[in-house]
């Protein structure tokens with residue numbers, strides 16, 4: 001840790017907050033109070049105490065943000081040539097890196113995640129801007145062969161104003177993976193961060209302005225889902241919505257979008273499997289499984305929350321895994337813990353409820369299973385790393401997203417059986433496979449219903465690799481070059497010579 005970062009962490013730990021955090025919307029290139037003049041608190045999950053306030057927005061604020069975005073589209077943002085847009089995004093990436101310490105500490109306080117994870121997320125946000133900076137002047141159309149009497153070609157036009165509705169588990173990285181391709185494609189953006197984690201989206205406003213983004217091309221309205229999210233999703237001035245969040249809210253957003261025939265991408269939940277076959281490198285599979293379910297205290301849409309292990313290695317694998325899980329130290333995200341808190345008291349209740357009900361139905365609790373607190377302060381919303389075994393495939397703990405540090409174990413009698421179990425929920429977001437047999441791994445990968453499949457490293461990939469789900473995990477793809485198509489309209493122009 002650099003001395004500057006250590007000083008910032010010490011300030012945050014002793015005062016419980018950071019000075020100079022943004023407390024208003026970011027609209028039309030400037031900080032802007034809510035029309036209602038109301039504020040709302042944001043809470044540090046590691047202590048359970050409020051540490052900052054932001055504007056509590058409403059439909060009028062959404063209107064202002066959408067009209068500012070349209071003005072930007074009619075102004076210099078529309079005429080900026082792609083290479084210049086690319087240079088602007090590259091400057092934004094450099095500014096994110098230059099301000100990485102402050103962004104990471106704010107993110108850790110707001111979400112509860114460990115500082116090292118927050119640093120990874122901020123680095124990922126910078127990578128998103130870097131990646132799409134390079135894409136601006138390469139996102140080209142094609143020529144269509146109609147013979148000597150015609151010229152026919154396609155162009156990608158910006159879709160217009162793109163809404164980004166973001167959840168609390170990966171605030172800056174989820175925002176950046178939508179915002180960077182949207183700006184690269186020439187769109188203007190209105191973002192609505194989660195009520196629980198508004199800060200880094202607001203901080204991005206200042207950085208993008210410093211990078212030279214015209215006023216109105218990026219706007220942030222903070223507030224609740226009902227008061228800000230719903231009017232944004234239903235706004236006739238929005239041309240595209242990227243919604244990342246729960247299935248229930250995603251359905252509402254899709255219904256609102258339908259009324260205006262607005263395009264929508266849904267990045268929803270998951271119940272993703274990790275298949276560990278008998279010939280796997282056991283130590284690598286154990287480390288992969290621990291990261292897949294206990295990183296960010298399991299609050300990851302693509303968490304590996306179901307371990308599907310072949311029967312012949314089940315007992316030894318689970319024994320080693322549980323020994324490692326029992327060694328995890330829990331504590332505040334700005335300390336040196338292996339796992340931080342969950343994001344809210346409501347989320348803690350939800351997780352505890354799933355585990356208690358599973359045990360009452362006969363699940364075998366292999367480790368964890370209890371709420372706890374930061375051992376240093378006695379505060380915060382913590383849940384022990386938990387492993388549940390001996391549950392039938394149709395049990396709610398196997399079928400539903402718990403969104404916490406809870407792994408359920410399923411036993412497979414063969415690779416074939418493992419595939420059937422893996423595809424046996426309503427979700428289809430990601431899947432992991434651990435085996436030394438590469439041919440078998442690729443055959444299984446082809447049969448898994450998932451937007452991403454990882455072989456021998458869970459979460460392998462980065463901003464370059466397209467991400468998204470199938471079935472109740474949603475549709476549309478973020479990341480990679482494919483994401484640019486979400487933010488553009490394809491036009492085909494044909495001329496008779």
Ligand code: NAD
Pocket residue numbers: 165166167168169170174192193194195223224225226228229230231233244245246247249250252253266267268269270300301302401403429469473
């Ligand atoms: P959520 O659906 O409650 O909230 C997500 C966002 O939607 C928040 O900004 C919220 O304020 C807003 N919102 C709430 N009600 C709204 C409404 N009626 N109209 C418009 N917006 C509204 O989800 P959450 O609890 O914040 O996040 C957890 C969920 O997100 C999990 O299910 C998780 O799997 C999912 N998630 C998915 C991905 C992915 O990429 N697939 C990534 C992260 C999280």
